[in-house]
Amino acid sequence: MSDVKSFFDTPAPAHLTGIKAWLLTHDHKRLAIMYLWAVMFWFTVAIILGLLIRIELMSIGPTIMGAKLYNSAFTLHGVIMIFLFIIPAIPAIFGNFILPIQLGADDVFFPRLNLLSWYLYMLGGLLAIVSLFTGGGFPDTGWTFYVPFSVTTNHSVPLTLTAAFILGMSSMLTGLNFITTVHRMRVKEMGWMQIPLFTWSLYATGWVQLLATPVISITLLLVIFERAFGIGLFDPDKGGDPVLYQHLFWMYSHPVVYVMILPGMGIISEVIPTFSRKAIFGYKAIVWSSMGIAVAGSLVWAHHMYTSGISDTAVFIFSLLTYLVAIPTAIKVFSWVATLYKASIEMTPPLLYALIFIYLFTVGGLTGLVIGAAGTNIHVHDTQFIVAHFHFTMFGGAGFAFFAGLHFWWPKMFGVMYNIKKAYIAATLITVGFMFHYVPMFVLGMMGMPRRYFDYLPQFAQGNALAGIGGIIMVIGLLLMLYNLVMSLREKVVAPENPWGGVTLEWSVPSPPPVHNFVTAPSVKDYPYDFSEVLKKAAQS
Amino acid sequence: MDPVLGVDRAFWYIFGVSLILLIGITAVMIYFVVRYRRSKNPVPSDIRGDWKLELIWSIIPTFIALSMFWIGWSSYTGLRNVPDDAIEVEVLGQMFSWIFIYDNDKETENELVVPVNTPVKLNIESLDVIHSFFIPAFRVKVDAVKGLPTYLTFTPKEEGEFDIFCAEYCGTDHSYMTAKLRVVPNEEYEEWLEEEE
Ligand code: HEM
Ligand SMILES: [Cu+2]
Numbered sequence: 001m002s003d004v005k006s007f008f009d010t011p012a013p014a015h016l017t018g019i020k021a022w023l024l025t026h027d028h029k030r031l032a033i034m035y036l037w038a039v040m041f042w043f044t045v046a047i048i049l050g051l052l053i054r055i056e057l058m059s060i061g062p063t064i065m066g067a068k069l070y071n072s073a074f075t076l077h078g079v080i081m082i083f084l085f086i087i088p089a090i091p092a093i094f095g096n097f098i099l100p101i102q103l104g105a106d107d108v109f110f111p112r113l114n115l116l117s118w119y120l121y122m123l124g125g126l127l128a129i130v131s132l133f134t135g136g137g138f139p140d141t142g143w144t145f146y147v148p149f150s151v152t153t154n155h156s157v158p159l160t161l162t163a164a165f166i167l168g169m170s171s172m173l174t175g176l177n178f179i180t181t182v183h184r185m186r187v188k189e190m191g192w193m194q195i196p197l198f199t200w201s202l203y204a205t206g207w208v209q210l211l212a213t214p215v216i217s218i219t220l221l222l223v224i225f226e227r228a229f230g231i232g233l234f235d236p237d238k239g240g241d242p243v244l245y246q247h248l249f250w251m252y253s254h255p256v257v258y259v260m261i262l263p264g265m266g267i268i269s270e271v272i273p274t275f276s277r278k279a280i281f282g283y284k285a286i287v288w289s290s291m292g293i294a295v296a297g298s299l300v301w302a303h304h305m306y307t308s309g310i311s312d313t314a315v316f317i318f319s320l321l322t323y324l325v326a327i328p329t330a331i332k333v334f335s336w337v338a339t340l341y342k343a344s345i346e347m348t349p350p351l352l353y354a355l356i357f358i359y360l361f362t363v364g365g366l367t368g369l370v371i372g373a374a375g376t377n378i379h380v381h382d383t384q385f386i387v388a389h390f391h392f393t394m395f396g397g398a399g400f401a402f403f404a405g406l407h408f409w410w411p412k413m414f415g416v417m418y419n420i421k422k423a424y425i426a427a428t429l430i431t432v433g434f435m436f437h438y439v440p441m442f443v444l445g446m447m448g449m450p451r452r453y454f455d456y457l458p459q460f461a462q463g464n465a466l467a468g469i470g471g472i473i474m475v476i477g478l479l480l481m482l483y484n485l486v487m488s489l490r491e492k493v494v495a496p497e498n499p500w501g502g503v504t505l506e507w508s509v510p511s512p513p514p515v516h517n518f519v520t521a522p523s524v525k526d527y528p529y530d531f532s533e534v535l536k537k538a539a540q541s
Numbered sequence: 542m543d544p545v546l547g548v549d550r551a552f553w554y555i556f557g558v559s560l561i562l563l564i565g566i567t568a569v570m571i572y573f574v575v576r577y578r579r580s581k582n583p584v585p586s587d588i589r590g591d592w593k594l595e596l597i598w599s600i601i602p603t604f605i606a607l608s609m610f611w612i613g614w615s616s617y618t619g620l621r622n623v624p625d626d627a628i629e630v631e632v633l634g635q636m637f638s639w640i641f642i643y644d645n646d647k648e649t650e651n652e653l654v655v656p657v658n659t660p661v662k663l664n665i666e667s668l669d670v671i672h673s674f675f676i677p678a679f680r681v682k683v684d685a686v687k688g689l690p691t692y693l694t695f696t697p698k699e700e701g702e703f704d705i706f707c708a709e710y711c712g713t714d715h716s717y718m719t720a721k722l723r724v725v726p727n728e729e730y731e732e733w734l735e736e737e738e
Pocket of ligand 1: 143
């Protein structure tokens with residue numbers, strides 16, 4: 001292929017060798033790869049934990065563990081999935097690798113800060129492990145750490161919270177880096193409306209991270225103080241207010257669901273036009289809906305709290321605002337589907353993941369309407385219905401977008417192609433398992449089965465057994481997908497510079513890219529999704 | 542209207558519209574992918590957007606969303622309105638059981654007995670961490686918080702036994718924090734109320 005040395009063979013800074021070339025690197029691509037392995041590790045751990053809780057629920061009474069262990073298992077599953085997988089996955093891996101290249105830059109604006117973010121991520125993960133084995137036992141509060149429970153339980157909550165705090169810092173610094181990179185490092189010719197949509201989505205996400213993370217950092221610190229010194233901020237016995245905690249928690253954690261999904265939407269907005277060989281439908285609408293989601297999404301936190309004792313007026317306002325966020329989301333879905341109209345569509349694993357994303361995410365969004373409405377929310381709040389809903393959005397949405405991104409950019413990152421057939425088999429297994437796993441949970445929730453239930457009444461047995469079978473199929477699919485990707489590094493089927501016919505800048509550089517990304521100066525198109533050259537080339541061959 | 546019916550109507554409305562949208566979006570998507578596959582349609586059209594279409598699909602969903610919001614909100618007010626003739630029972634949540642205290646200071650644990658066809662108002666509070674009082678059959682749920690009294694109300698229309706759950710995670714035996722609601726004829730209720738334990 002090309003005779004340029006890839007970044008794998010060129011340490012940056014240049015004097016570093018061996019393992020130091022990785023651990024002290026300033027190269028955004030090396031950092032992306034380092035994040036990739038760390039995130040994959042945590043994802044696998046959390047999948048296994050998910051499988052264990054699912055199997056536990058397959059029959060009434062203790063199946064493979066007791067109530068205490070179960071409560072720790074879903075807490076850990078939730079904490080790892082949220083803080084170590086779904087929040088960092090897309091920005092830290094693909095954002096780091098692709099964003100600078102899409103902007104025609106040779107790195108992010110603050111490379112050293114970028115390295116610091118990675119260390120914070122690793123430190124947060126390490127502390128999470130340590131917190132398991134210190135104190136009175138595994139943390140068991142659920143990933144939401146609600147007070148007063150999280151203040152009274154004798155398990156080692158402070159350390160887990162510190163871990164979450166550090167992970168928040170890590171993701172915030174990454175967001176800061178992306179914002180400044182977009183502002184300061186774009187090639188001169190690139191105006192705001194020529195920025196690819198993936199980068200746009202990370203820009204919107206960066207602002208949410210920057211503005212929301214301090215809130216959770218302060219909240220988690222307050223809980224730690226509360227536990228250590230008993231200041232009584234959240235303690236009703238001392239005149240404190242436990243519901244205040246929930247406001248603070250969701251003031252961060254609701255915007256954060258957009259931190260999870262916006263970058264995923266960005267990936268979908270790249271994948272669909274590429275395999276359609278056609279401009280994205282409504283580029284500007286997608287850009288503005290990203291920003292709209294970022295802003296409106298920050299104003300709806302109390303829709304997690306309709307039953308918490310807040311006033312009916314508050315319920316009215318937050319329910320109304322919630323419905324307003326639904327609209328920019330709907331616009332995106334329509335734009336993606338419209339992009340397929342009169343396109344020239346080539347089926348590939350990334351596209352298949354993207355199409356499944358649209359389906360699953362639409363289910364997630366529509367069931368969100370059920371939860372957003374005040375009266376119906378009361379019935380399904382804190383039931384299995386919610387668990388199904390957020391897996392549809394976070395896993396069917398952000399997760400599948402991540403899988404699409406993995407299969408889309410893998411050849412770019414490593415210069416090798418994975419086994420396409422295995423990729424299809426894995427995608428099918430994951431999707432079929434997914435439906436069998438989560439659809440029964442919608443029904444269970446409607447029937448009234450609460451979430452975080454170690455055990456349940458006989459009327460819920462059938463649904464849980466079915467969900468268990470789905471869960472097992474899904475996990476087999478997930479493991480096959482990961483295995484297939486890893487094996488591609490062994491089999492080394494060389495991938496060309498532009499295997500898919502993409503038009504954004506990352507497809508104009510070698511796979512894997514050289515240390516400064518560009519061999520020739522990047523040339524910016526007037527319109528970022530102009531496929532006329534790709535089509536010309538295709539017509540010639 | 543019966544509040545339960547109101548909530549169910551909201552469910553049906555939102556589910557119904559959602560299902561139509563889901564089927565529509567999915568069917569169109571699959572149709573496009575098959576119809577415009579590369580072997581069939583090697584040369585795509587260069588369409589970059591259409592402001593009229595974009596306007597339509599921004600405005601129509603806005604109205605659909607607002608209608609859903611409204612039906613949801615009105616069913617919620619149905620759940621919150623306490624009829625004047627409601628009997629009141631105090632409910633206390635604790636790790637891991639529910640305590641019910643009646644007007645005449647009769648106390649029960651994990652068993653709530655109410656007369657049929659009479660509105661009930663439950664005043665709910667917690668003795669320790671947050672719990673959530675949930676009766677699926679009456680579509681009602683509210684958190685039990687220490688120091689923050691909350692309430693819920695329902696009117697049983699027929700006799701029978703119904704499940705009560707704790708819906709806010711509260712510790713090891715959260716899933717065993719269940720209770721029974723017994724709806725009985727009026728006379729039986731009076732009798733039961735006077736019974737000594
Ligand atoms: C992208 C992937 C996923 C994400 C982001 C995710 C996230 C979460 C979160 C945040 C919770 C709530 C934990 C809590 O209540 O504190 C949860 C619960 C749960 N997850 Fe996942 N999860 C994912 C994948 C899986 C997988 C692969 C499985 C099973 C094979 C699974 C099974 C479950 C189950 C059964 C619960 C409910 C526990 C309960 O309420 O009792 N999840 N998940
Ligand atoms: Cu409880």
